[in-house]
Amino acid sequence: MSEEKAISGKEPVDVKVSAVTEDGLLNEAVIRDKEIIEDVELEKRVLFKMDAYLVSLLSLAYFLASLDKSNIGNAKLAGLTEDLNLVGNQYGNAVSVMYATYVPLEPVYANLLGVFGPKVVLSFCLTGWSIVSICTSQCRNYYDLIACRILLGAFESGLYPCVNMVLTSMLRRSQFAKRFSYVMAASASASAFGGLISYGCITMDGKGGWKGWKWMYVIEGSISLFFLPMYLLFMPNRVENFYFFDSEEKDYMKRRYHTMSTYKENDKISWKDISSALKDFRTWLTGAIQFCLNLTSYGLGTFMPIIVQGLGFTNVRAQLLMIPIYFVTAVSYLILARISDKYCLRWPFGVAGCLVSAVGLAIVVGATQMGVRFFGLFIVAIPLYLNINGIWISGNTNNFYKRATVFGFNQLIGNSSGVVYGQMFSTADSPRYIKGLCVCLATQVAAGFGFLSLFFYYRWENARRERLIAEAIANGTPLPDMPEKGDKNVYFKYSY
Incomplete structure (x- = not known):
């Protein structure tokens, strides 16, 4: 056969x-x-239901969080800095301070997910950031804004570890990228949709005695809170118990786990797995890569409306021009992720994405004509949310709690860029932000070299393991399969 x-x-x-x-x-x-x-037909059925319901729930959550996290850039254009009497780089400080709680709590949430499950963690986080967003509308000064941003970081920091761990637990490695693209496309859509909401709120300025930015925070926070019952009702704590699976599909999901490279039976929280993650150099290398990538995605995600306004557009038009830029981001990610999954390749997309971003940033920095600089922003937007780094390290790390720790620290290091970019894009450099954009360009190049280093390591390590297996068989002493060792098992093969 x-x-x-x-x-x-x-x-x-x-x-x-x-x-x-x-x-x-x-x-x-x-x-x-x-x-x-x-069973291929059953595989298709469970994948369809996971895409239609579970991935949709996760994508919606990311959409809602992105609305509430990045709207401070739109709020600035709607008058926040003037109403709160922000001076110097206080606006930049408010942007950065969110990551004081966002960054250190990510590894904690990633591991707590295995204890409490995604329903509890995600519902808790969604409730928190929705209420904080609504409360931000009542800020009276700089210190109120700082307090709200710190709380926002504490609640939103649980979202992405939750999304990553759920997807990597329920999918095969060759199915990751497409599903992650739905989530990240939702984030890009949130940035575009946020521009529409901001535009609408600017037209509401003065209604009910409120400024437009106050309406924006209330409306966006209320939208998030409105969807909370969906997560309480339909989000499962274990994927195989998903509400929309029939009994045959639930049984298949339980058997399916044993066919997945990233599954370990009876996986329980273990200090050995956590220690293994901290000793693995890939934890720190991928964290450094994520730091470099996030400087661009977070920096532009927050300051893009201000950069576009600086090209000569009005506040209102700058908000509307965010829509086509983020539309390009969403569509390009959906296309590239499908190709990445089809050929089960990660490193070419990581390296190419860094190169394209660097070219786009060089155009924005070097060009003087408004049209050319605006075109450069579209080039930067193509790979802006291409999350190859997170997909790659998750797929190459076995054992739930090691993967949770590796990914948590990957995000901890990466998101610490949030503390930096608020200072890097200083108010004094507005609206062109040449210094910040040049730093982003340099870090994109550095991230590209990081991806190349991982590629050569994985190829070398796979070849070494294959050689050890072949030599043992030739000597008549086959090496034992030790799945408890996870990705350190000689039979575990890295994808690249």
Whole structure:
């Protein structure tokens, strides 16, 4: 029986040196791992339901959080700085201070997810950031704003670890990127939609005795709170118990876990796994890469409306011009992620994304004509939210709690850029922000070299493990399969 025929049937198939795509077809010489699809039709059914309901819930949550996190840039254009009498770089300080709580709590949330489950963690976080957003409308001065931003960081820091751990727990490695693209496209859509809300709130300025930015915070916070019952009712604490699965699909999900590269049976919180994560150099290298990438995505996400306004557009038009820029971001990510999953490749997209961003930033910094600089922003937008780094490290880390710790520290280091970019994009450099954009350009280049380093390491390590296995078989002493060692097991193959 050929491998392709077997994969299309009901019998479990051990697919060696290959990956299986969602349609059950072989994809040779890419992941080089053991993947089993017991029933292709059932696989398609559970994937469809996960996409239609679970991934949609996670994407919506990310959309709502992005609205509340980045709206401070739109609020500035709507009069926040004048009404709160912000002077010097107090606005930049307010942007940065959110990450004082956002950054250190991410590893904590990532591990708590395994204890309390996504329903509890996500509902708690959503409730918190919604209330904080509404309360921000009542800020009277700089200190009130600082307090609200600190609380916002404490609640929103649990979202992305929750999204990552749920997706990496329920999907095969060759299915990650497309689903993450839905989540990140939701973030880009939030930035565009936030521009529309901001435009509408500017037209409401003075109604009820409130300024436009106050209306913006109340409306966006209320939108988030409105969706809370959906998460309380439908978000499962364990994916195999998902409300929309029938009994056959629930049984299949339980068996399916054992065919996934990132699954470890009876996974419990272990200091050994946490220690292994902290000793793994990839934790710190991918964290450094994420720091470099976030400087651009966070910096431009917050200051893009101000940069566009500085090109000569009015406040209102600057808000509206955010929509096509983020539309390009969302569409490009959806396309690139599908290609990445189809060929099970990560590193080319990471390196190319850094290169494209660097070119776009160089255009924005160097050009003097308004049209050319605006075109440069579109170039930067193409890979702005291309989350190859998080997908790559998650897919190459076995054991739930090691993956939670690695990813948590990856985000801790990466999101500490939030403390930096508020100072890097100083008010004194507005509206062109040449210094901040030049730093972003340099860090994009550094991130590209980081991706190349990971690629060469993974290729070398896979070759080393294959050589050890072959030599042991040749000597008549095959190496034991030790899944409890996770990604340190000699039979675990890294994807790149």
